[in-house]
Amino acid sequence: MPRKRSIIAAAPMADILRHAGxxxxxxxxxxxLADVVKDFTFEIAKDAVKFAKHAxxxxxxxxxxxxxxxxx
Amino acid sequence: MPRKRSIIAAAPMADILRHAGxxxxxxxxxxxLADVVKDFTFEIAKDAVKFAKHAxxxxxxxxxxxxxxxxx
Numbered sequence: 226m227p228r229k230r231s232i233i234a235a236a237p238m239a240d241i242l243r244h245a246g247x248x249x250x251x252x253x254x255x256x257x258l259a260d261v262v263k264d265f266t267f268e269i270a271k272d273a274v275k276f277a278k279h280a281x282x283x284x285x286x287x288x289x290x291x292x293x294x295x296x297x
Numbered sequence: 298m299p300r301k302r303s304i305i306a307a308a309p310m311a312d313i314l315r316h317a318g319x320x321x322x323x324x325x326x327x328x329x330l331a332d333v334v335k336d337f338t339f340e341i342a343k344d345a346v347k348f349a350k351h352a353x354x355x356x357x358x359x360x361x362x363x364x365x366x367x368x369x
Contacts, residue, residue: 232309238338241304242357245342247349249356254345257362262338266310269333270317273326277319284321285314290329 233263269293305335341365 239255272293277285310330311322344365349357 232313237304238342241338242342242345245339246346247342247357251356251358253359254357254362257359258338258341258345261341261362261366262334265337266313266330266334267317269330270310270314270319273314273330274318284323285319285326286323287325287329290326290333294333 233259233266235259238262265297268297272296305331305338307331310334337369340369344368 235252235255235258238258239250242250242255242258269290270293273285273289276289276292277283280289307324307327307330311327314322314327314330341362342365345357345361348361348364349355352361
């Protein structure tokens, strides 16, 4: 099982912020964005798993992700 | 500049879904989650950059990320 912290790293978040137009990015900002993205990803994932189980499936499918996205 | 697609990969998304309780994850589901997360990350990043500029700063700070998060 991956640890949450290792999945969304701060360095690519700083790249994304610069890609979005930032001239400079503070280290706490990059870490904060990683935390926000990590929390969001796990929220979507948990909902998608619930929806798959509710539909009587063991496999999470694209439709579960789409439904989870709509809920947030 | 990183390409959007390369930043959020499908494989770690499948790991996160399994971490959230999925027994199996379809490949389209993993890709859909990567797309959702990628879009969300760029939305937050763009808002954070706007807020930093609005505050007269060239540096994106943690407070910009926090404000962007609250808006979504």
